[in-house]
Amino acid sequence: MPVALIGLGHWGCRFVPKLLNHALVKGLYCYDIDDARSRRIIQDFPSVKVSSDYESVLNNPEIEAVIIATPVASHYSLAKKALESGKHVLLEKPLTNRVDEAQHLVDLASARALKLMVDHITLYSGAARSIKRLIESQTLGKVIYFDAVRANLGLIQSDVSVVWDLAIHEFALIDYLLGEMPNRVSATGAAFYGSLEEIADVTLSFEGGIVAHVHVSWLSPVKKRKLIIGGMKKMLVFDDMVSDKKLKLFDRGVDLSVNAGVDKPIVTYRDGDCQVLDHDRTEPMVAVISEFMKAISEGREPLTNGAVGLRCVRILQAAEKSVKQRGTSVNLG
Incomplete structure (x- = not known):
């Protein structure tokens, strides 16, 4: 074609x-x-x-x-x-x-x-698909939080803020992994070299109590691409800046137990093994092209169709509004 x-x-x-x-x-x-x-x-x-x-x-x-x-x-x-x-x-x-x-x-x-x-190229990495399977199989248990950072030195844009340029990657990935929209968005940011934010922090709050924190920056001396997902059973770290061992599954977390005669739950910490996970290494841009062409030839919706793009724009617009209101929470429900 x-x-x-x-x-x-x-x-x-x-x-x-x-x-x-x-x-x-x-x-x-x-x-x-x-x-x-x-x-x-x-x-x-x-x-x-x-x-x-x-x-x-x-x-x-x-x-x-x-x-x-x-x-x-x-x-x-x-x-x-x-x-x-x-x-x-x-x-x-x-x-x-x-x-x-x-x-x-x-x-x-x-x-x-x-x-x-x-x-939304982040969704087309083999790592993203592996994370999705881990969540759906309940390997992590109930997911309670996402903590993401995406930072580098530049490229400062003249038409969009760092939230629109960088945070959208995390918004799309979290949307893919959870399959639901946040009901509230709050964000703060700062601009030092122009009128648009070059550094920002965004918090997404979901109906079931899940919280996602995203930090993005054009002003970092080092390049970072890291996502931590906390589950009640296990935790996962995705570090996209390492050449190997990008995905690590940790048998670590917090446990609460109630003993007779004790007023408060006893907090214990699990510090178990770390398992390095393999994933498909197909180049994401090639996967994007394949998905587009196959969706056309097979007459089906692509993974990141217009509806996905629309949801991400809704989150971006809410984050932008929150930044202008100095962190005031914006409802999306």
């Missing part, structure tokens, strides 16, 4: 070789408003067909699917035009920067029987 890639910036360029080498992609068209980027792509990848403008992509009957890797402010208008032209759409995260626009895209894709997918 021929595919068109819109946007040849940092993320779009990473898509090009993966698309060209993918068995389900039978031709690649590219378009970027910057002609210099298009010329560089042709030099590096001569088989790519460069389109002169976006309208020519939309009017090309050979192109059935469009991948949009542009700044978020342009997502809605570009995706809307593509869906109205009968194209399936894969969007770089986030889906849009407004809930009402995200909802309209979801409704439009449904009305046209087209696939709308968001590139």
Whole structure:
């Protein structure tokens, strides 16, 4: 199936070789408003067909699917035009920067029987699928908290805050693992080099008492990608910055016991073994492309469909509102 890639910036360029080498992609068209980027792509990848403008992509009957890797402010208008032209759409995260626009895209894709997918790439790692299985099998017991950090030095964005740029990865992953929306969001942040937050802390509260804390930063001297999941039976650590042993399962935790004649429960601590877990090593971006193409050919919804993207935008918008209100809790129920 021929595919068109819109946007040849940092993320779009990473898509090009993966698309060209993918068995389900039978031709690649590219378009970027910057002609210099298009010329560089042709030099590096001569088989790519460069389109002169976006309208020519939309009017090309050979192109059935469009991948949009542009700044978020342009997502809605570009995706809307593509869906109205009968194209399936894969969007770089986030889906849009407004809930009402995200909802309209979801409704439009449904009305046209087209696939709308968001590139929540964290969900396409083998580690994410392994974590999902551990939670569903009750290996961790009842999950009580998530504690995540995603930090590095830059890249400071001019159009979105660090919450929209980085925290969305954790929001999407937690949504995937729990399958439910938080009912409250609170967030604080600070901006030192511009008008948008470069460092932030977000707390998601869920109906059953689960709490998720997410710390994100563009101002860290070291790169961190770590998620800790606390369960009543066991605990899990996912460290995406190590080359090996990314997933570790700990037989550690807190136990409470009540003895006759004792007013307060006795607290004991388990300090058991640590088990290193293996997982599928398929490159996430390749898995994203496969999911998009297979969802189209098989006539099914992709894992990270428009509804998932919409939920994430709702959380992002609530977090943004909370930051502006200096940490006031925002209800999502």
